[in-house]
Amino acid sequence: MADDRGGAGGPEAVLAIDIGGTKFAAGLVGAEGEIIAAERVATPPGGEAETLWKTLTELIDSVLAREPATRVTGVGVGCGGPMTWPEGAVSPLNMPGWRAFPLRARLAGRFPGLPVRVHNDAICLAAAEHWRGAGQGSADMLGMVVSTGVGGGLILGGRLIDGGTGNAGHIGHVVVDPGGPACRCGGRGCVEAIARGPGLAAWALDQGWVPGATGARAEGLYEEAAPASGRQLSADAAAGDPIALSALARAGRALGIGIASATHLCDLDIVTIGGGLSQAGPPLFEPLEEALRAHARMDFARRVRVVPARLGQDAGLIGAAALIIHPTRYWTASA
Amino acid sequence: MADDRGGAGGPEAVLAIDIGGTKFAAGLVGAEGEIIAAERVATPPGGEAETLWKTLTELIDSVLAREPATRVTGVGVGCGGPMTWPEGAVSPLNMPGWRAFPLRARLAGRFPGLPVRVHNDAICLAAAEHWRGAGQGSADMLGMVVSTGVGGGLILGGRLIDGGTGNAGHIGHVVVDPGGPACRCGGRGCVEAIARGPGLAAWALDQGWVPGATGARAEGLYEEAAPASGRQLSADAAAGDPIALSALARAGRALGIGIASATHLCDLDIVTIGGGLSQAGPPLFEPLEEALRAHARMDFARRVRVVPARLGQDAGLIGAAALIIHPTRYWTASA
Numbered sequence: 001m002a003d004d005r006g007g008a009g010g011p012e013a014v015l016a017i018d019i020g021g022t023k024f025a026a027g028l029v030g031a032e033g034e035i036i037a038a039e040r041v042a043t044p045p046g047g048e049a050e051t052l053w054k055t056l057t058e059l060i061d062s063v064l065a066r067e068p069a070t071r072v073t074g075v076g077v078g079c080g081g082p083m084t085w086p087e088g089a090v091s092p093l094n095m096p097g098w099r100a101f102p103l104r105a106r107l108a109g110r111f112p113g114l115p116v117r118v119h120n121d122a123i124c125l126a127a128a129e130h131w132r133g134a135g136q137g138s139a140d141m142l143g144m145v146v147s148t149g150v151g152g153g154l155i156l157g158g159r160l161i162d163g164g165t166g167n168a169g170h171i172g173h174v175v176v177d178p179g180g181p182a183c184r185c186g187g188r189g190c191v192e193a194i195a196r197g198p199g200l201a202a203w204a205l206d207q208g209w210v211p212g213a214t215g216a217r218a219e220g221l222y223e224e225a226a227p228a229s230g231r232q233l234s235a236d237a238a239a240g241d242p243i244a245l246s247a248l249a250r251a252g253r254a255l256g257i258g259i260a261s262a263t264h265l266c267d268l269d270i271v272t273i274g275g276g277l278s279q280a281g282p283p284l285f286e287p288l289e290e291a292l293r294a295h296a297r298m299d300f301a302r303r304v305r306v307v308p309a310r311l312g313q314d315a316g317l318i319g320a321a322a323l324i325i326h327p328t329r330y331w332t333a334s335a
Numbered sequence: 336m337a338d339d340r341g342g343a344g345g346p347e348a349v350l351a352i353d354i355g356g357t358k359f360a361a362g363l364v365g366a367e368g369e370i371i372a373a374e375r376v377a378t379p380p381g382g383e384a385e386t387l388w389k390t391l392t393e394l395i396d397s398v399l400a401r402e403p404a405t406r407v408t409g410v411g412v413g414c415g416g417p418m419t420w421p422e423g424a425v426s427p428l429n430m431p432g433w434r435a436f437p438l439r440a441r442l443a444g445r446f447p448g449l450p451v452r453v454h455n456d457a458i459c460l461a462a463a464e465h466w467r468g469a470g471q472g473s474a475d476m477l478g479m480v481v482s483t484g485v486g487g488g489l490i491l492g493g494r495l496i497d498g499g500t501g502n503a504g505h506i507g508h509v510v511v512d513p514g515g516p517a518c519r520c521g522g523r524g525c526v527e528a529i530a531r532g533p534g535l536a537a538w539a540l541d542q543g544w545v546p547g548a549t550g551a552r553a554e555g556l557y558e559e560a561a562p563a564s565g566r567q568l569s570a571d572a573a574a575g576d577p578i579a580l581s582a583l584a585r586a587g588r589a590l591g592i593g594i595a596s597a598t599h600l601c602d603l604d605i606v607t608i609g610g611g612l613s614q615a616g617p618p619l620f621e622p623l624e625e626a627l628r629a630h631a632r633m634d635f636a637r638r639v640r641v642v643p644a645r646l647g648q649d650a651g652l653i654g655a656a657a658l659i660i661h662p663t664r665y666w667t668a669s670a
Contacts (some may be wrong), residue, residue, distance in 0.1 A: 082634065113428040117406035125505070154600070156496050156503070157667055163491065163602020164475040167635040175592050175630050176513060186632035187595070257510050262509035265489070265597055267498020295510050298519035299417065300502040332492055 010069045011036075014324045015060065015111075018316030019043075019103075021094025024056055026063045027314075027320035028070055029048060032135075033132040035314055037066045048097045053106065060110075067143040074115040074324035075107050078124030078316050085166025086333035088118030109250055117331055119321040123169055124319030125309070126153025127330045129272045131322045133310040138269040142262050143309070144171055146255065147230070147275035149184075150192040156266060158332045172196070176257040194254035197230025197277050204233055204247040214241035235281035248280050249287040256291025263296050263304045274309030341427045345404045346371075349659045350395065350446075353651030354414040354438075355456060356429025359391055361398045362649075363405055364656035368467040368651055369541045372401045388441065395445075409450040409659035410442050413459030413651050420501025421668035423453030452658040452666055453598075454497075458504055459654030460644070461488025462495055464607045468645040468658045472606040477597055478644070479506055481590065482565070482610035484519075485527040491601060495665045507531070511592040527591035532565025532612050539582040549576035569615035583615050584622040591626025596634045598627075609644030619635055 013028040013036050020043065027038030041059050064072070066189045079091035088104025104118045119127075126135075126143025135141040138216060141155040151171030154161040172192035173185055180189030181199070193199060201211075205228055212226025214236045226232050236244035237259050259271050277284065288306060311318060322330045348363040348371050355378065362373030376394050379386050399407070415427035423439025436578055443451045456463075461470075461478025470476040476490040485507030489496040496503045507527035515524030516534070528534060536546075540563055547561025549571045561567050571579035594606050612619065625640060631639060646653060657665045 140503075156491065156498065159492075160489050161496075161601070163635075164604050164634040164638075165602055167633070168475075168491070168600070168602040170599040170602070170633060172638075173633055174509075174596040176510065178511065178592050178626075178630070183632070187630045190599075190630075233477075257513050261509040261596055262600055264505040264525075265503070265504040265600065266496070267505070269498055269499050291513075295513070295522045295524075297518070298502070298505060298508055300498075300500040301505075301508075303499075 011158045012072045012073050013067070013070045014321040015064070015072045015075045017056070017060070017075065017077040017321040018121065019056070019077065019092065020316075021092060021306055024059055025317055026056075026059045027317040028063060028067055028072075029317055029325070031325060033318045033321065033325075035317060037072060038314070038317060039063050043095065046097070047095075047162065049101055052095065052097050057110065057209040071318055072111065072114065075111050075117070076320035077103065077107065077116070077118040077325040078121040078320040079103060079118055081120045081167070083120065083166070085117065085119065085162070086117070088116070090118065092306065113163065115324060119323055120151070120153070120166060120169075121316060122151030123153035123166075124323070125274060125315050126155060126169060126272070126319070127322040128162060128311050128315040128319030129212065129274070129309050130155045131330070132318055133315065134272045136269055140267055140269045142169070142171060142259070142266070142268055142271045145275035146165070146195060146251070146273055146277040148197050150195055154266065158329060159332065162332055171258055171262055174258045174261055176254050176261075183321045191254050191258040195251035195277070197233070200247050200251050200277070201228045201230055201233055203250065204228075204243050207243045207246065209233075209236070209241070209243040210249070212236065214239040214244070230277045231279075233281075236275065237280060237283040245283050248283040252284045252287030253291040256288040257264055259288070259293050259304070259306060260295035260301070263301045264298060267300060268304050271304060271306045272309045273306060274311075274315065278308055345406045348402070348405045349542070350399070350407045350410045351652040351655040352391070352395070352410065353456065353459070353655055354391070354412065354427065355651075358429060359394055360652055360654040361394045362601050363398060363402055363407075364652055364660075366660060368653045368656065368660075370652060371405065372398055373649070373652060374398050378430065382430070384432050384436055387430065387432050390639040393526040398649055407446065407449065408663060409588045410440065410446050410452070411655035411658040412438065412451070412453040413456040413655040414438060414453055416455045416502070418453065418455065418501070420454065420497070421452070422530065423451075425453065449464045450659060454658055455488070455504075456651060457486030457487070458488035458501075459658070460609060460650050461490060461504060461607070461654070462657040463646050463650040463654030464609070464644050466661065466665070467653055469607045469642045470547060470605055475602055475604045477504070477506060477594070477601070477603055477606045479606060479608045480610035481530060481586075481608055481612040482530050485530050486632065487602060493664060494667060497667055501668075506593055506597055509593040510594075511589045517544065526589050526593040530586040530612070532568070535582050535586050535612070536563045536565060536568055538585065539563075539578050542578045542581065544568075544571070544576070544578040544582070547571065549574040549579070566614075567620075569612065572615060572618040580618050583618040586612065587619045587622030588626040591623040592630055594639070595627050595630035595636070595642060598631050598639045599633055602635060603639050606639060606641045606643045608641065609646075609650065613643055
């Protein structure tokens with residue numbers, strides 16, 4: 001049991017947990033955001049509630065066993081939404097086994113006496129980039145993730161903004177084309193409806209995109225069919241595929257308009273963009289900048305900078321730890 | 336001089352000032368937001384910097400003379416933007432005589448030893464509605480003004496959000512139709528470009544609107560030409576003019592989409608709408624609600640309510656006073 005661990009004199013760390021549809025990660029994170037130990041496992045596909053929970057607790061035990069002298073001072077968790085917040089009953093879109101699963105309560109039972117805080121995974125990524133990544137020193141930041149969805153978290157006045165239900169930062173559902181494509185949310189023309197990887201890939205296929213063909217042609221390799229993914233779209237754009245380039249330009253414009261709106265509404269300094277599609281580089285970021293500068297025209301909005309996220313795969317753990325290590329900045333809930 | 340006034344035992348009040356392109360207002364406001372005394376004067380048209388300042392100081396002296404026993408504890412000011420913030424050097428769009436006029440510094444010289452705080456007028460209106468008006472009890476609110484421009488202020492987590500330059504809350508420049516009409520800001524398709532009174536009136540004239548014709552016809556009065564104003568548009572819509580109704584529906588849709596975006600980004604409870612055009616009633620609010628509900632589709636966003644502002648013409652003074660009376664909520668700047 002974690003509460004039996006470590007002496008009063010042992011080193012201290014936060015147990016950080018990052019729960020996603022493809023992997024679970026757990027780590028011990030130090031006071032400056034350094035990863036002391038971390039492990040990952042694949043999310044059990046189709047796992048039922050207790051299977052998922054067992055996978056998580058085994059992962060936690062394994063990580064804790066690597067640093068037996070370390071005293072855990074709290075548990076921070078980033079998890080895919082939706083969830084009730086700050087109660088932390090989670091229903092991650094990509095994990096049907098957990099529906100209103102009392103993740104925070106179960107972890108609190110496992111670590112009695114310690115603070116256990118659960119927040120949206122995109123919000124943890126924003127907190128991480130603000131604390132230790134590309135947003136350091138900014139008082140007013142939007143941290144974005146562009147991947148199979150488009151998510152985000154807001155830091156305003158130097159503090160994480162939760163919103164009334166813990167859902168502030170949903171830049172993916174800012175409307176950029178009211179008559180545009182239908183969105184998973186039930187709306188139309190949201191940033192996410194246009195810029196999420198799968199939506200973008202579907203659009204490109206409609207336009208005649210053959211995934212991998214451009215790169216394969218260059219290398220003389222025709223045989224293997226490439227997946228119609230956002231990642232492949234980025235690779236094909238880098239290889240010069242005109243449809244892939246058009247698709248990324250389309251995503252970039254949607255992101256740029258959405259960021260212009262967010263900047264006008266929230267008076268932002270900086271926007272960080274992470275996630276798979278953000279790896280696409282200039283084919284995404286140049287049209288993004290062009291649309292942003294065309295629409296963010298108020299004097300105060302011209303200072304906003306859009307930069308790639310910096311922390312990579314550890315960001316989720318660092319942001320989860322931030323909920324515990326810097327609560328005055330990243331945990332305003334009373335719970 | 337104000338600092339010679341009142342005994343230690345006298346009643347206390349805040350001197351609140353509301354500076355706009357058409358009028359200056361000054362008042363003494365008590366701890367619960369009650370107006371103890373207030374006066375208004377027309378803004379001197381085309382006034383130079385010192386003429387405007389003299390008008391303001393005479394107005395202040397006149398109000399203070401009405402309550403000689405009252406001790407002033409601070410000076411709160413709402414003023415048309417843009418301004419440097421929190422320094423309070425103001426350049427109101429509609430008052431060319433003040434360009435980088437050091438309003439805060441001049442008032443600080445007039446009231447030595449007292450806190451003097453200047454903020455954007457739309458932000459003061461939002462603070463007022465949150466403190467004493469339609470937004471009371473909400474933690475997460477957008478307070479809007481729809482008039483010759485479209486402005487706003489954000490309260491998130493129970494505190495006024497300033498943004499890095501004091502410009503948070505610019506809902507008027509959230510983009511709702513990227514290919515839409517040019518906006519005064521230099522962008523295109525902003526909420527304000529569509530929904531501001533003069534823009535809406537111009538659109539209606541283009542469609543063949545004859546201001547006042549519908550109402551006049553009903554009353555048998557043809558002679559007097561009515562102004563092509565947002566107010567007239569509201570009146571004509573109320574009288575059943577189909578073009579006026581279309582114009583208000585157009586504004587309502589733009590507002591509804593912009594509010595949907597703001598709700599998704601900021602996880603809002605409530606949006607209050609004041610200003611001249613907000614008087615139009617159902618012809619504005621019904622299309623607004625329809626567009627809002629079509630686009631605010633995330634579960635958490637469905638709770639948002641849009642309501643008319645409640646405070647009327649005193650709102651500016653009440654909000655200016657809030658900067659002094661409740662600084663932990665409404666004045667986060669260190670100055």
